Amino acid sequence: MSAVKKARVAFFDFTCCEGCQIELTNLGQDVFLGLLEHIEIVEFREAMSEQTKERIDIAFVEGSFSREADRARLEEIRARSNLVIAYGACAATGGINALKNHTTDYKKFVYSKDANMPHLDSHNALPVSAAIKVDFAVNGCPMDRNEFVYIVSHLLHGKTPVIPNHPVCVECKKRETVCRYHLGDHCMGVIARAGCNAPCPADGIPCEACRGFIDQPNEAALVKVLVEKAGFSNDRAKNKSRMFTANLRSDVK
Amino acid sequence: MNNCFVPMEAEILRADQVTKSEKHFTLRMKNGCRMDFAPGQILEASLFGFGEIPLGFASSPTRKDSFDLVVRTVGRVSGAINKLEKGQSVFVRGPLGHGFDLDRLRGHDVLIIAGGIGLCPTRSLIQYILDRRSEFKGFKLFFGSKSPQDQLFLDDLSAWRNSPDVEYHETVDKGDPGWTGNVGVITTLFQKTKITPDTRTVICGPPIMYKFVIKELEKSGVPHNHIFVDLERRMKCGIGKCGHCQINDKYVCIDGPVFSFDQIKHLEEVFG
Amino acid sequence: MSYFFLKESDLKDFVRKLISSAPVIAPVARKNKFVFADLESPDELRLDYDITILPPKKAFFPPNQTLLSFKENKATSAIRPREQILFGVHTYDVKAIDMLDLLFAENNADNNYLANRKATTIVAMTPQAVSGRAFWESVGKTVQPNGHDALMTKIREGYVFEPRTPQGTRLTKSGIFSQASSGQLDEASKCQSEIAAKCPEKLSHSTREISDKMRASFNNEKIWHTASLDCFSCGTCNIVCPTCYCFDVQDQWNLDQVSGARYRTWDACLTEDFAKISLGPAGAENFREERAERFRHRMMRKATYLNSRLGGPACVGCGRCSEGCVPDIADPVKIINNVMES
DSSP states (O other): OOOOSOEEEEEEEOBSOSHHHHHHHTSOHHHHHHHHTTEEEEEOTTTOOOOOOSOEEEEEEESBBOOGGGHHHHHHHHHTEEEEEEESHHHHHOGGGGGGGGOSSHHHHHHGGGTTOGGGOOOOOBOGGGTSOOOEEEOBTTBOHHHHHHHHHHHHTTOOOOOOOSBHHHHHHHTTOOOGGGGTOOOSTTTBBOOSOOHHHHTTSOOOOTTOBOSSOOHHHHHHHHHHTTOOOHHHHHHTTHHHHGGGSTTOO | OOOTTOOEEEEEEEEEEOSSSEEEEEEEEOTTOOOOOOTTOEEEEEETTTEEEEEEOOSOTTSTTOEEEEEEOOSHHHHHHTTOOTTOEEEEEEEESBOOOHHHHTTSOEEEEEEGGGHHHHHHHHHHHHHTGGGSSOEEEEEEESSGGGOOOHHHHHHHHHOTTOEEEEEESSOOTTOOSEESOGGGGGGGSOOOTTOEEEEESOHHHHHHHHHHHHHTTOOGGGEEEEOOOOOSSSSSOSOTTEETTEEHHHHOBEEEHHHHTTOTTSOO | OOOEEEEGGGHHHHHHHHHHHSOEEEEEEETTEEEEEEOSSGGGOOTTOSOOSSOGGGGTSOSEEEEEEEETTEEEEOOOOOOEEEEEEEHHHHHHHHHHHHHHHSSSOOHHHHHHHHTEEEEEEOOSSOOTTOOGGGSSTTOOOOSOSEEEEEOSSEEEEEEOSHHHHHHGGGSOEEEOOHHHHHHHHHHHHHHHTTOSOOOOSOHHHHHHHHHHTTTOHHHHHHHTTTOOOOOHHHHTOSSOOOEEEEEEEOTTSSEEEEEEEEOOTTSTTTTEEEOGGGOEEETTOSHHHHHHHHHHIIIIITHHHHTSOSOOOOOHHHHHOTTSOOOHHHHHHHHHHO
8 A cells, every 4th residue: 555645634623722723733843744745735723824624634623513503614614525534532422521511600710700701601521523523533631643634544544543442451451550449549541442452541640531431431430549559539539430431421411 | 483374365356346335356376375175164365454254255266266255344454455456465374263064964865055145155165066066965045135136146057946966945025026936934945845854954054044054953953963064254364373263162173164053053142 | 400599699691691691571560560572681571470361372472463475466474583581470471372372273274373382481380479369279180380491489488480392491501590409498388378368369179160051051041141241342351361362354555555454453342243143134143142142252263162172261360351351250269160060
């Protein structure tokens, strides 16, 4: 297989911190320039001012869908893109934004008297796939830049990206990271989708499942080990997976 | 040092899109390599960058120095292979596994029951029997597919329909206005003919098919050690190491993919 | 073969000389656990370890191993063994290596493993400490460790060193070894039986009894369902197992998008997709869809499926799975004893 002609790639952002786009600029010169041999970036707000209305081969959409007003723009992106990739946790699952989905009073606490200003009006933070068809996802908060390159490589060849459906535990064990539970800590790695090579536990912090759940997470067992092995209160254990995976929980409304 | 994972190059001599999702390839080994296979054996076919998939040989070793493969687009590798055309290359490792035990079929009535893409590996045996017809007694063939559009090897089917060398019966799950043949699941074909208890039977098709077919064979008095099943699992390495194709303690890729039913009927994981 | 003795005070010099002759992979500390790692200095060596997170098989069967590299349509084998010394392998882990040696050689020889293995000199070690979940004393008793080049046993003054192959004997040239006295040999043999007696967990039946009863329990859905209720399908029990050798094979392009590699990576039969095949638009078929089925499959593999090929169970009683399992449901002793009592 020889390399294909340069793919036209664009980045768009919705409800997010744009950290996943920033993460792309951390790829390093060699990798970034290497990628540019194969892709042409036609829109990328973090690094260039040009915008396009042309057809796009691969659209990376960052951020969650949290305002009805964004639907038209998402549909427009979909209509002129061959592939739409949910880029980062917010786009893929709603991400950390979905923390708000189960609260009702946050606006009052955060914005006080301005709580009812119209620009603050939003619905539940949802994955981009709640508004438009999404072909693939680059998971993670932020997305893993090595995996991004890996996924782009697949897409350039017309190959469906191989994204693991096993928990982060597999990757911790392969690199012999001491288990957080063996250090008296908690960890969400048992139900979290791998593919990041488990950097957080290796750096001494628990996995927060920013890449979402595996397809069949054992939620009941998670609550059980958080209580029994990590010493969480029952409530905290039950709420724990709302941080990054609120929209993937079996109790999602 | 020999590396069992390094494949050999095979050139595509012919590539026909036979159904919407299936492509029929004829290949010849390059660089003086040979592919000495028996009907029922498998190979691992790959494209670099895309990966490997297990496939059964779809032609008989009695025919030419080439071999046939039929690839159904189901995933990354099959999708990529099915974009290839004549003159391009596929990379293969094989032959692998155990094929049909021809010695146990010779001198007997033979019945082959193929469902859907299960016709591909059995076509190797069908061709073999037709090429050495005198070595076998009666030869019956049942073929079932979802619909007339899903039928494979149309030239072969029309030849078999008219051949004195094989008693051919076919069915589709769902007909169309042009279809005049039998409609119904494959077991309905048992009503069309009589199966002698001495018949050696080969079954290859979707997992759901086996149980029902074997029940019918039992009714005809065919003993379990005369039934041969060609099984499919996730054969990743093809050499009995990687573990993905295990059925209880058997490795489909090296102990099979063809098993005598007698040999595996006690295994709980065979038919789920 | 004769028996040698190495004084405790001469150990570091011996190890330093070994390091200068070839890479030495040996147990070192990592936080409150131990791992096998390339030794940079003898000071890192922790022969008092109880268990390592991963078994030493990674020295010849690494978690990710390139099988071949490719450039367009040309493939190049990636078999490039390095001569190395695997030092301080506990005897139960040697048994596991023996099993992998057989399994990778059998039927179709896999030189991606065998070449690395052949280039490795193994110095085994009688354990000085026992992990909290070990049961190696009571499992596969008729199978003895075999593939090591030498065995070291710590006694009061130093180490009894028993070479078993010419490579093992050659290592003694790198240290100040004397002939071991019969008193020292007696002490070593006493140490060996004393440490074995310290295994905190124990199987109460013979390999044969366990194999038969486990196999017969296959359809006891209640046992497998109950045992796997809290299973995360995380595969930890597989990944840390010294006798697990399943792998997945994937291809990856390099940045240039024309060259790349085909590599294998350890896989785990507990994970959901292990036996799943794609049927294209028709979806997928998962031959072990339920976690209870996958949980059962691992135990069958450990206790019965491979026994006839290995001459014993595919478990050496290291206890890594029990220790690594967060909900603590993977312990073969508990599972097997539960089945035996059912």
